Amino acid sequence: MADIPARTEIGVTTGPIRGSRKVHIATKSGSGIRVAMREIDLEPSSGEPSIRVYDTSGPYTDPAAQIDIMAGLLPLRRDWIMARGDVEAYDARALKPEDNGQLGPDRSGGVRPFPNVIKQPLRAKAGANVSQMHYARKGIITPEMEYVAERENLGRERLASYVRDGESFGASIPDYVTPEFVRNEIARGRAIIPNNINHPESEPMAIGRNFLVKINANIGNSAVASNVASEVDKMVWSIRWGADTVMDLSTGRNIHDTREWIIRNAPVPIGTVPIYQALEKVGGVAEDLTWEIFRDTLIEQAEQGVDYFTIHAGVRLGYIPMAAKRVTGIVSRGGSIMAKWCLAHHKESFLYDHFDDITEIMKAYDIAYSLGDGLRPGSIADANDEAQFSELYTLGELTHRAWKSDVQVMIEGPGHVPMHKIKENMEKQLEVCGEAPFYTLGPLTTDIAPGYDHITSGIGAAQIGWYGTAMLCYVTPKEHLGLPDRDDVKVGVVTYKLAAHAADLAKGHPAAQVRDNALSKARFEFRWRDQFNLSLDPETAEQYHDQTLPAEGAKTAHFCSMCGPKFCSMQISQEVRDFASKQNQGVEGFIATGPTGAETAAASKAAALKGMEEMSRVFKETGSELYMGMGDREHD
């Protein structure tokens, strides 16, 4: 049931999200594919239609689903994968003790392995390429693309009267998403659908500028904290609140087993940073890393079903000195590990040198590249510096190399960036990386608020999402301080959901504003339950309300404790509307009948209209000169 996770055994939170009803919508093609979403029913007396919202929570919030963590989720996509006829099953790579960090004779500290590991994973037949980009470029619309199109539409065809309004900085957001549109976006590399053929449990989703802005939640243990049960619980908890993908960033022991439990039970794409596990295999000594160990780790993770790999192939030998003069050096774990290796060996990064070999693996499983920003700035002082943009230039080069093999790519981004430097990041990335999806960590817009970095970064994330970033990697209140617990995970996810939605609104994404309008209307009409149910976190909204007005009657009260019954502006607004209509007129007509009303009203309105016309004229004439002319008059 909701909110009772077990810590001693692996238990997860199930049950519907408050106020929501799981639905499965058939795609238009009649192919039988059904897309999971949820609908929020509003009070019947309101006459308002149900609101359909995008749903990442998977079967866990479906009362009709049977959840068995030991068995994993149903392999939703398996038939689609097999039907393409281009994969073969083979004997899995043998599991080694070092895969779980057990390097010496001491085998203690292990965890229970997932009981239903697939012994014969899939890979592409010889010579085949199973990436969605490959299919897209051959003109094929896959079931995954069809699923994505329906998922992104959210029933927007019901909004025929909606007038689009936004500033998308040149994006191409369609009124209505067709499977063909999805295919085209993937073919040109402007979007990806990350889904390894060995992760058939995942519900397909797209990451791209012309789709809804997505968010990622990070989980994973460290040598110092957490365990398998907590990590599986955090994964399910994070998608309940809206995480579109989840990265398992474990760096402690039992990395392989932990990941298996997570992937088998994840309805969302799972990403990893393979260099972490590789480093564990060499006992934490970066200099002892080799291409062979890394390659073996890629295969190991590919067979389990990881959907995207962060690869720090842009941390090149020549760039490392550029980081020496920084305030916070190299803040990326993977980036710092590769830097150490390069310096120790006086050689170019083996990730860069073997990039095409990595690509061969990616295309055999349909794993997407998340080209890592190992040289991202970790402080305001380091933002947009030479090290950062040198790496970006290389990521652009690698994007085009990967695309030659039809392998899907997204690009990771910063970091810590003050607001005035954010747009340059977006512009450079679009140009250099051929519009490949951008996937940023925030950025944090100031360094001075550890404990609140979900907010310092939410500010930057909303902006860079507006400018065109396709996925935002969340930051929790624990950033810079420690490993997040499940409460931190929830706060981070909800913060990033609202930032992504603010970006969708600003971009003019069709149907984004439907939810805001529904909630505001519920607020205005004192439908408190509807307001809570439409919000991103219904439980917290209700809890906050009930702190001062817990009685049941308060849920229909025409006030709350902020202002009380006499001062509620919503209530007074209602009275104003009612009062005027009682006179059997519209408000305007009502005003006109008063003794001085007509003249006064007309005069003030005319003055305002005139004033606004004048304002418009001035703006058109002066444009951006508005600021320039005024700015220098310091000594008037």
Place this chain on the structure above:
Amino acid sequence: MADIPARTEIGVTTGPIRGSRKVHIATKSGSGIRVAMREIDLEPSSGEPSIRVYDTSGPYTDPAAQIDIMAGLLPLRRDWIMARGDVEAYDARALKPEDNGQLGPDRSGGVRPFPNVIKQPLRAKAGANVSQMHYARKGIITPEMEYVAERENLGRERLASYVRDGESFGASIPDYVTPEFVRNEIARGRAIIPNNINHPESEPMAIGRNFLVKINANIGNSAVASNVASEVDKMVWSIRWGADTVMDLSTGRNIHDTREWIIRNAPVPIGTVPIYQALEKVGGVAEDLTWEIFRDTLIEQAEQGVDYFTIHAGVRLGYIPMAAKRVTGIVSRGGSIMAKWCLAHHKESFLYDHFDDITEIMKAYDIAYSLGDGLRPGSIADANDEAQFSELYTLGELTHRAWKSDVQVMIEGPGHVPMHKIKENMEKQLEVCGEAPFYTLGPLTTDIAPGYDHITSGIGAAQIGWYGTAMLCYVTPKEHLGLPDRDDVKVGVVTYKLAAHAADLAKGHPAAQVRDNALSKARFEFRWRDQFNLSLDPETAEQYHDQTLPAEGAKTAHFCSMCGPKFCSMQISQEVRDFASKQNQGVEGFIATGPTGAETAAASKAAALKGMEEMSRVFKETGSELYMGMGDREHD
């Protein structure tokens, strides 16, 4: 002592902010004026200088100060006020029961009045004008202006080597703030120093685009919740965490007595919305409001020392119909009250009609106008509509009228505004209101996250602060749901401090980045205590760290529980730096000596440089065409 407020008697939080030391800095003129700030000392082994930060917390955090809530604070400014020779003492207006909401024979529910009420308040002598704007326009630099100049500088003259970097959209932020600069900004109306001659306890501060971005915290009871002790405690608590001004928005009983306790103990300007108390005096029946009752309330509050009044004189009769078609009508309490009155009487707003009479009162006490945005949008759907901008146009008209009498003015602003509509608000306000300071409520960038509206609005506040807004009115997690408690107040304040600071950084405010750099350097060097002490909320930062690593040794550990000892990128970065220098060379030289190092490094570096030059060329040539050209190719 810290954090033990008493609820049954009036008690407040005292004691230094962790890691900070109160200082009083003499102004340059040698006049003897000393400005309160605080300094954060860093670990001696670091060799780093102390960091001076702006301090709103008043004597409460000064261990040398004697705090006696019954007596109030010392009248810091009294000598300056008397020395100007333009004020006279007179017998205060008699307190009436209705001032405390006691309208009938039932006198119960009252609170203990402040024991040291001043029986003879000050006002301007006949024909005099005591506003800071009046002095400024006569070329006089007052002690208040001198105080402000020193306060805003924060010792920035020690940063001679600092290179300014920002985008201020045409603001005029000086390298160094002189008292003359302050005088000029006030004379031209671009900044205000809100300080009523009857509030001599206040430490002078400036609100204006060319100064540090300020924040306001709202406190006050309602008919449903809270009491005097809680409100005084919240005021002291809010300024501890950084509130620059505080508004007392009480709407319940005991408004007069509550306000007296607050003002006598407030080292920051206090604002109110007088219409609230006026409405209480007529038993909550808006139609029964009269100009006389309102005027009497203004005098009552002026004598107590309120520093700025929110006056909703822009809610004109002719604009009210425009709000009828909105999703959320009129969300401002004052705005909805005035709308109700106007419709009931079929007459123009008495605030508008009597504006010049109000101005006469303002100039006799030096109370600043906060021209209210009674028609601000309360939902995304209503943003930037006709009602909102009609009112803004009128606020512009009223600004110029007030300025004719040398009365200080700031302009209130929205509300709920999606990101792409924010800039228009700033541009219109600057143009129409003659660059009078803008004071916005957020804006909230989406409606869908009640419970998280400090964040939805923090996103908008940071942006509009960057564009030029001078003060940001905070929003707490309880927005739309109930009255905030002290925890909510703290979260709201810290959120708005970080948003204001992010704006200062983006504007290129000199010395803003000093704190970010100091904190990041401490982070990089594992000076955990310094990192906490430099942050906006040292206690929370330390608490979060200690949740997983509580041992004392962890405070100097070269890792935290996020990554553990092997994976800490900060630690590895340090090792990279040390490793290279052990070879007795810079990192660059070190790389060059390797077998293939020199060639590889040079080649990659040359490639990157070439690539970046190419990027720059493309940007210069195509400019904003970068997006346009790419955006329409939907069917390539």
